[in-house]
Amino acid sequence: MRNKWSLLFLLIPFISMLWVSSYNSIEPSWVGIPFFYWYQLLWVIIGAIIIWLVYLLTESRS
Amino acid sequence: MNLIAIGIFVFFFALITIVGFWAVYWRKAPLNTLHEWGLAGRRSGTFISWFLIGGDVYTAYTFIAVPGLLFGAGALGFFAVPYTIIVYPILFLIFPRLWFECKRNGFVTSSDFVRACYGSPQLALMMALTGIVATMPYIALQLIGIQVVIAGLGIHTQGLGGDIPLIIAFLILAAFTYTSGLRAPTLIAVIKDTMI
Numbered sequence: 174m175r176n177k178w179s180l181l182f183l184l185i186p187f188i189s190m191l192w193v194s195s196y197n198s199i200e201p202s203w204v205g206i207p208f209f210y211w212y213q214l215l216w217v218i219i220g221a222i223i224i225w226l227v228y229l230l231t232e233s234r235s
Numbered sequence: 236m237n238l239i240a241i242g243i244f245v246f247f248f249a250l251i252t253i254v255g256f257w258a259v260y261w262r263k264a265p266l267n268t269l270h271e272w273g274l275a276g277r278r279s280g281t282f283i284s285w286f287l288i289g290g291d292v293y294t295a296y297t298f299i300a301v302p303g304l305l306f307g308a309g310a311l312g313f314f315a316v317p318y319t320i321i322v323y324p325i326l327f328l329i330f331p332r333l334w335f336e337c338k339r340n341g342f343v344t345s346s347d348f349v350r351a352c353y354g355s356p357q358l359a360l361m362m363a364l365t366g367i368v369a370t371m372p373y374i375a376l377q378l379i380g381i382q383v384v385i386a387g388l389g390i391h392t393q394g395l396g397g398d399i400p401l402i403i404a405f406l407i408l409a410a411f412t413y414t415s416g417l418r419a420p421t422l423i424a425v426i427k428d429t430m431i
Contacts, residue, residue: 183324190317213316220320224327 179230186220241388247430248404251423255411258418269343272416277338283421290424293431295380378405 189195190213199207262278264271279287297315305312333348342348345366350359378401385400411419 186320186324190320213313216320220323224323
């Protein structure tokens, strides 16, 4: 496995999601959806992108 | 009773039953070997595996239980979202490695893996029993999910007689899983994921 250190990127979703007080608010709301909800749903996409990037960085056959 | 809803339900249930039993003929191989029955012959590939895992991960729990909890208890039910976001990096680290080792050594279950890892048949047995016991509440959850759907069709689901639709559904599912092995859930997962 090359670029072993890139596995540390996988910690980002943990930090962002477990740090609840950073997103526990109504504003800024988006099309009526409170920040608390759309921020977490946005992180579904960001989390997937992070895993995809780590996959590209660690995959040795690419 | 809603006849259109019942019609759609019966149609898809019939479709899934036919596909489930037909799955025996898909990539036909002797199903009396454990890896053909339990792992569809290890030939699913990335695309089919993606459907199968998707069908296994996103279930009645995702579409009935979690939205129900959100409706009833509010933001508390949203735990499922950060949970999923956190669990995928963990699976990304563990599963490819587990898959590689199991493929190389011909393991079928996690018990095989544990027995080879620690050389202890007792531990493997405990692992298998734990797996069965831990699956029970999950199966119960799925059954409650089916029951909610049946009740949603306007069919009476109270008491012993009310369990009959559920028992029939479960027996059919169990029967084609018994005859077709993992091939049945794999093909059904494709239908299910498409419906989702």
